Amino acid sequence: MKRTIKLAVAAAVALTATSAFATNGDHLIGTGAKARGMGGIGIGMAHGAESALSNPALITSVKGTEISFGGTVFMPDVETRLGTGADTYKSAADLSVIPEVSIAQKVSNNFSWGIGMFGVAGMGVDYRDADGNMGMVTNLQLMQFAVPLAYTESGFSIGIAPVVQYGSLDMDYNADGFPIFNSMGAPVGALNTTTGKATTSGVAQDFGMGYNIGASYEMSGLTVGASYKSAINMNYRGVLSSASSDFMSWGYMAAPLSDDLEQPAEIGVGASYVMGEHTLAVDYKKIKWSDAKGYKDFGWEDQNVIMVGYQFAQNDYALRAGYNHASNPIKELNTMAPGGTAFNMLNLLGFPGIVESHYTVGGSYTLSKTASLDLAYVYTPETKKTYSVGMFGDIETKHSQQAISGQVNFAF
16 A cells, blocks of 8 residues: 555656646636536535545545545637737647545544645646737646545544645746837837847746645535635745736836735535435535735636536446536726736736636446546636727637546545
8 A cells, every 4th residue: 555655646746747727717626536527516525535625524434545546637728819900829738737646544433634635726828839919928836735634523524634835837928019108107109129038037936835624514414514725825936026027117017016826715615415326415615816915916806616516326336417607706907097907918818717617527437346436527618708908909818628537546
C-alpha cells in the first residue's frame, strides 16, 4: 500500500505543471469523478476519499482504507473579438490536465483521517499567435493539499481539513498600437509603438494556507451536510502590478493593481436521500468573489451555485447525472468610472470565467473486490458576453467547455 501511495503522490505532483480551466468562475464544479458526474454534488453526499475538500466530515463513510487517483482532461473553447469590427480569434489554450489524488482511512469506529491533493482552480487564454487581441497570454493554476480529520458519533460527523495551496500566475500581452490618453483620460491621437511585448517578469508562484470545516448528519437514508472554506490569499509578485502599470501609463487606470489574488471563501449546505437503488441530492454554495482581494478590484460578484444530482446504483456499477448552475460573476463595468474600460477588457480577454450552466453524466464500475473505476463527462454550453471598451467599441467573448474525468479507487 505504501508503494501505491507514493505513486499516487508522484502522479499528482507531475501533473501540477499543466494549466487548468474551471467553471464556477475559476473553480472546478467539483473535485473527483463521482462528484463531477453529479453536477459537483459533495456537501450532503459522501463520495469516499474524494470528499476531503468538499466536506471533510464525509470521509467517515470510508469503511477501511481507500485510495483514489485520477484527473480531468479539460477542453475549453474560448473566442474573443477585441474592438468593434475586429476579427475574432480562438484561444490556443484548449486542452488541460487537472490531477486528483486522495486517501482516507478509518482509524477507529469514531475517527478517520486522510490526505488529498487536488487541482482545484485555474484559468488561461493563449492568443500569442493571433494578429489581434493584444497577443494576450494568461495562465492561473491552483493546487491544494489537505489533511482531513473527522469524528463521527451516532450518525453525526464533524471534520476539519487544514489546507496548503500552491498557485502560479503569468500574464503577457503585446502593447503595440494601443492609443495613449492624457491625464484626463482623453485620447491624444498617438499610438503606443512599444516593440515586442509588454510582459511581467515571468511566472510568479506562492503558497497560502487556509482550512475547510464540515459537518453531516445521517438518519434513515437522509444525509444533510454543511461546509465552510476559508479564503486563501496569494501574492504573485510583479504580475498584476506590472501588467496594470502599463494600463495606468496609457490612461486606463488611476493606479496599478496589487499583486494579491485571494481565492474566495465559500459556504455551502447540501442533502441527499437514498431510496433503494436511487439517490437524489442537492447542494447550494455561495462563492464570495466580491470580498476576495484582486477579484473585487476586477469587479467580480458573488456566485450562488445550485447543484442537482441523481445516482442509480447496483452491486457492481452505478450511473449518475447532474446539473450545475451559477450566474456569471463578471459584470460589465461603467467605462466612465476609473478602470472600467481596462477591467472590461482584461476580464473578457484574459480571465473569461463567464460560463453558467453545466450538464454532467458519469458512472462507476467494480473491477475487483478492491478496485473500481469512476468516469464523468461535463458539457458546458456556450455563454456569450459583449461589454463596452470605450473608444474601441466593444469586446465580445464566447466560452464553452467539455471535460472528461477518470478515477481509479482501491479499497482495503
